[in-house]
Amino acid sequence: MSKAIIKVSELRKDYHVGEMTVHALRGVDMEIYEGDFAAIMGTSGSGKSTMLNILGCLDKPTYGEYQLDGVNMGTMNKNQLAGLRNNKLGFIFQSYNLLPRTTALENVELPLFYNSKVKTKERKERAMHALEQVGLADRMDHMPNQLSGGQQQRVAIARSLVNDPVVILADEATGNLDTRTSYEIMELFQRLNDNGKTIVFVTHESDIARFMKRNIVFRDGRIQKESAVSDRFNATQLIEALPVDEDYES
Amino acid sequence: MNYANLTKIATTALKRNKFRAILTMLGIIIGVGSVIAMLSIGESSKQSIREEMSDMGTNMIFVMPGQQRRGGVMMGNSNTKTLTLKDIEALRKEAKNITEVSPQVSTSGQAVNGNNNWPTTIYGVDAPYLDIRKYELEDGRIFTDKEIKSLAKVCIVGQTVVENVFNDNVDPIGQTIRFGGIPLKVIGVLKEKGENGMGMDQDDMILAPYTSVQRRMLAITHIQSIYASAVSEEQSDAAIEEIETILRRQHKLKEGDDDDFQVRSQAEMVEMVSSVTDMLTLLLGAVAGISLLVGGIGIMNIMFVSVTERTKEIGLRMSVGGRGFDIMMQFLIEAVMLSILGGIIGIIFGTALSYLASFALDMPFVVDTQAVGLSFLVCSVIGIFFGWYPARKAANLDPIDAVRHE
Numbered sequence: 001m002s003k004a005i006i007k008v009s010e011l012r013k014d015y016h017v018g019e020m021t022v023h024a025l026r027g028v029d030m031e032i033y034e035g036d037f038a039a040i041m042g043t044s045g046s047g048k049s050t051m052l053n054i055l056g057c058l059d060k061p062t063y064g065e066y067q068l069d070g071v072n073m074g075t076m077n078k079n080q081l082a083g084l085r086n087n088k089l090g091f092i093f094q095s096y097n098l099l100p101r102t103t104a105l106e107n108v109e110l111p112l113f114y115n116s117k118v119k120t121k122e123r124k125e126r127a128m129h130a131l132e133q134v135g136l137a138d139r140m141d142h143m144p145n146q147l148s149g150g151q152q153q154r155v156a157i158a159r160s161l162v163n164d165p166v167v168i169l170a171d172e173a174t175g176n177l178d179t180r181t182s183y184e185i186m187e188l189f190q191r192l193n194d195n196g197k198t199i200v201f202v203t204h205e206s207d208i209a210r211f212m213k214r215n216i217v218f219r220d221g222r223i224q225k226e227s228a229v230s231d232r233f234n235a236t237q238l239i240e241a242l243p244v245d246e247d248y249e250s
Numbered sequence: 251m252n253y254a255n256l257t258k259i260a261t262t263a264l265k266r267n268k269f270r271a272i273l274t275m276l277g278i279i280i281g282v283g284s285v286i287a288m289l290s291i292g293e294s295s296k297q298s299i300r301e302e303m304s305d306m307g308t309n310m311i312f313v314m315p316g317q318q319r320r321g322g323v324m325m326g327n328s329n330t331k332t333l334t335l336k337d338i339e340a341l342r343k344e345a346k347n348i349t350e351v352s353p354q355v356s357t358s359g360q361a362v363n364g365n366n367n368w369p370t371t372i373y374g375v376d377a378p379y380l381d382i383r384k385y386e387l388e389d390g391r392i393f394t395d396k397e398i399k400s401l402a403k404v405c406i407v408g409q410t411v412v413e414n415v416f417n418d419n420v421d422p423i424g425q426t427i428r429f430g431g432i433p434l435k436v437i438g439v440l441k442e443k444g445e446n447g448m449g450m451d452q453d454d455m456i457l458a459p460y461t462s463v464q465r466r467m468l469a470i471t472h473i474q475s476i477y478a479s480a481v482s483e484e485q486s487d488a489a490i491e492e493i494e495t496i497l498r499r500q501h502k503l504k505e506g507d508d509d510d511f512q513v514r515s516q517a518e519m520v521e522m523v524s525s526v527t528d529m530l531t532l533l534l535g536a537v538a539g540i541s542l543l544v545g546g547i548g549i550m551n552i553m554f555v556s557v558t559e560r561t562k563e564i565g566l567r568m569s570v571g572g573r574g575f576d577i578m579m580q581f582l583i584e585a586v587m588l589s590i591l592g593g594i595i596g597i598i599f600g601t602a603l604s605y606l607a608s609f610a611l612d613m614p615f616v617v618d619t620q621a622v623g624l625s626f627l628v629c630s631v632i633g634i635f636f637g638w639y640p641a642r643k644a645a646n647l648d649p650i651d652a653v654r655h656e
Contacts, residue, residue: 085571093653110567115571
C-alpha cells in the first residue's frame with residue numbers, strides 16, 4: 001500500500017448559526033493515498049464542501065485530527081496554514097478564479113509570488129512548464145477574456161500545478177463546462193494522475209465521478225459509501241466517441 | 251513573501267486600473283500641487299518684498315511727528331508740528347549711531363513744462379537724502395549748501411516725471427519746471443528705481459532743497475519728517491533709542507509724557523511685512539492642506555471600493571498561500587504608491603504653477619524645498635493612514651467566503 005497523503009480521523013465540524021448549532025461533519029475517517037484520484041460526492045448539505053475547506057486548510061475542524069503529508073494541521077496557526085496551502089496544495093475552482101486583465105502566465109505564477117524562496121527567473125520557468133503540461137504554452141500572453149472556458153480552466157489547473165503540490169483539490173472543476181470540454185478537462189486530470197499526481201475531486205455529477213479511481217459519498221456529515229470505481233471511464237475514448245459538432249472546432 | 255514581489259503585485263494592480271488610479275491620485279495631485287504653489291508663491295513674494303525694501307535701504311530710519319495732545323484733544327499726525335530744524339541740528343551734532351540726517355517736507359501738485367503737465371509730489375530735502383533713501387543721480391548734480399541756504403529754485407527729477415513732462419530727445423538738465431506756480435531749474439535727474447514693495451512708483455517725484463519747499467511752497471517752519479541712516483542695519487535699534495532720547499530732550503518732554511513723534515526703522519518694516527506675508531502663506535498653505543486631506547479621504551474611499559470589488563481575488567490569493575499580512579501589505583503598498591505618485595506629480599504641478607506665477611507677477615522663482623520635502627512626507631503618511639483601514643479589512647476577510655464571493 002502506498003503512503004497516505006491525507007489522513008483524517010474522527011473529524012467533526014460545527015457551525016453556530018445564531019442559537020442553533022449545525023453539525024456539518026459528524027465524525028469522518030478518511031485516507032487519500034499517493035497517486036489516488038478520489039471523487040468526493042454528495043448532495044448539497046452533505047458536508048462535502050466543509051470537508052474540502054478543511055482538506056484545503058482554509059478551515060479548521062472543531063474536533064478530530066487531520067494530517068496532510070505527515071503534518072498535523074491542528075497545531076498550526078493562520079500563517080502556517082497559509083504556508084501549507086502555498087507549499088502542499090493546489091486549488092481548482094468551479095469558476096476558474098483567474099485574475100482578470102492578467103496574462104495566463106502571470107495567473108499561473110501567482111502561488112509562487114507568495115513563496116519567497118522562488119526567484120523571478122525560476123518563477124517564470126516553472127509557470128511556463130506548468131502551462132506546457134496543460135497544453136497552453138502558446139497562450140501564455142493571453143488574458144482570461146481571450147480564452148474559452150475550457151482554456152481558462154486549464155490555466156487554473158496549471159496554476160494548481162505550479163507549486164508542485166502533494167495533492168490537488170478540485171471543487172466542481174467541470175461544473176461550468178459543456179460535455180465535450182468537461183471530458184477534455186477530465187482527460188487532462190487522468191493524464192496528470194497517470195503521471196503520479198494525487199487528486200481529490202469534489203463533484204455531484206455521478207458520470208464525472210466515473211473518471212476517477214475511487215468514489216467517496218457523503219451524506220449528512222458522514223461518509224455514506226466508499227467504493228473503488230470498477231467500470232472507469234477513459235476520457236480519451238469518450239471524446240472520440242462523441243458526435244462531431246459542426247460548430248465546434250478545436 | 252518579499253516586498254519586491256508585493257510591490258510588483260501592487261504595481262500590476264494599479265496598471266490594470268490606470269484611469270481609476272489617475273482619478274484617485276487627482277485629489278492628492280491638486281492637494282500637494284496647491285500646497286507647493288502656495289508656499290512657493292508666498293516665499294517668493296516675501297523675497298521680492300524684502301529685496302525691494304532693502305533697495306530702499308535697510309539701515310534707514312525715519313521719524314514722523316506723533317500724536318499730540320492739545321487740551322485733551324488728540325491731533326492728527328498731519329497737523330502736528332513737533333519736528334523742527336533744531337531737532338535735525340541736535341541729531342547731527344549728538345547722535346553717534348547715525349551717519350546722515352535729512353529733513354523732509356512734501357506737497358503734491360502739477361509739474362508743468364511747456365504743454366506738458368503731470369501730477370506728482372515734490373519733496374523738500376537735504377543733500378544726504380539721496381544716500382539715505384538709496385537714490386542715485388543719472389545725470390547732473392545735487393544741491394549745494396549755498397543753494398539750500400538761499401532757498402534756490404532748483405530741483406532734481408525722477409524718471410517718471412522726466413517721461414511725462416519733457417518731450418522726447420530733450421535734455422532735462424537746464425530746463426525749467428513750474429510747480430505750484432514756482433519755476434524750478436532742473437539740475438539733476440535720478441536713476442530709475444521702479445516700484446516698491448507696495449506697488450508705489452518711486453520715480454514719480456521731484457526733489458528740491460527743503461528750504462525752498464518749506465518757505466516758498468508750504469510757508470511753514472516745521473518739518474514733516476526726518477530721514478536718517480543708522481551706521482549699520484544691526485545698529486538700527488540703538489540708533490532709534492538714541493534718536494528718541496535726543497528728541498525727547500529737545501521737545502522738553504517730562505518723564506511719563508508720551509512721545510510726540512514716532513521713530514521707525516526700515517528693518518522693522520521689513521519684519522512687519524514679512525510677518526504679514528508669512529501669515530498669508532500659512533493661511534493659504536492651510537487651505538491647500540485641507541484639500542490634501544480631502545485627497546487622502548478619496549484614496550481611502552477608492553481603496554474600500556477596490557477591496558470590495560476584489561474580494562474574490564483576495565480569497566484566491568489567500569487560498570494559494572497569501573497570508574493576511576501579505577494581503578494587507580499589498581493594499582497598503584497600493585495606497586502608498588497612489589499617494590506618493592500623486593505627490594510627485596503634485597510637486598511637479600505645483601512647481602510649474604509657482605514658476606508661472608513668478609513669471610506672471612514678476613517675482614523671483616523660489617521652490618520651497620522644505621515644502622517639497624514636507625509634502626512628500628505627508629503623502630506617505632496619508633497613504634499609510636488612509637490605506638490602513640481598507641487594507642486591514644482585506645486582510646481580515648475569510649478566504650472561504652471571499653473566494654466564493656460573487
